[in-house]
Amino acid sequence: MTVDDDVSGRVVILTGASRGIGRGLALHLARRGVHLVVTGRRRDRLDAVSSELDALGAEHLAVVGDVADRDGAFALAAAAVERFGRIDGLVANAQTFRSVTPLEDVTEADMDLLYGTGPKGTLWLMQAVFPHMRDQGWGRIVTMGSNGALNGAAGYGPYVASKEAIRGLTRVAAREWGRHGITVNCVCPVSVAHRTPPTDDPQRAAVFAATFANQPVARDGDAEDDIGPVVTFLLSDACRYMTGQTLMADGGAIMLR
Ligand SMILES: NC(=O)c1ccc[n+]([C@@H]2O[C@H](COP(=O)([O-])OP(=O)(O)OC[C@H]3O[C@@H](n4cnc5c(N)ncnc54)[C@H](OP(=O)(O)O)[C@@H]3O)[C@@H](O)[C@H]2O)c1
Structure with a gap:
């Protein structure tokens, strides 16, 4: 295979x-010929995306599950291998979000929810795909952080902490698994x-409005066309010498800090 950003035929x-x-x-990767294993908690929503993927002619498997479920992560990896024979990439995108809470009011349940579906869920999936990637000597893992987490967004304590934990795990995995x-x-x-x-929610509304003021690319992002190409690169052979990094797909908003 030549070193390029072609992801067609990759199993993600x-x-x-x-x-x-x-x-x-999912739609962006499907258009690039990726074979997808897509997940979510609600069957009806997943079925709707499945129909869109069918319309694009994308080979895919849709699996309902909660990312907080460690056994579910291993079952998901097994289902991917059973259907497609291998796993090339993981995009650990899902995380449950909870509305804004001042730090002094954060509960143990808030922390457990954000940690269970954030860093813990991400780690379970990393562990589940790792043996398959190690054995084939090739793999790409993409995790999801947040600009707001680097900025310490007020009212988002559990979310910010969980997202920064994910970035930490990203660096550890990069170090431990780069040799594979x-x-x-x-x-x-x-x-x-x-x-x-x-x-x-006035506090959330204020954070939302401030997001675009003075942002270098002064608009909201588009999942398919703004985030999609970044993730595609990270899943490709072209991303072979960059690891453990954080890519700010945020219209330059991070420079406003
Ligand atoms: N959107 C943004 O502006 C933004 C900014 C920075 C970072 N992010 C990060 O980007 C990722 C996607 O965000 P989003 O805004 O697109 O999220 P979203 O609109 O809330 O969608 C979340 C997706 O994850 C699934 N999901 C949620 N909790 C789950 C769980 N416990 N187990 C399995 N699936 C679960 C949902 O499916 P069901 O509802 O069917 O469960 C849905 O498909 C997240 O990691 C988020 O923190 C988003």
């Missing part, structure tokens, strides 16, 4: 593909245009 597990960024990534031909990188969006500005 993409979690949280039933809506939002994950759905956009596996690269591991983290993508940090700022805001992606699948949700309307929050109207019921």
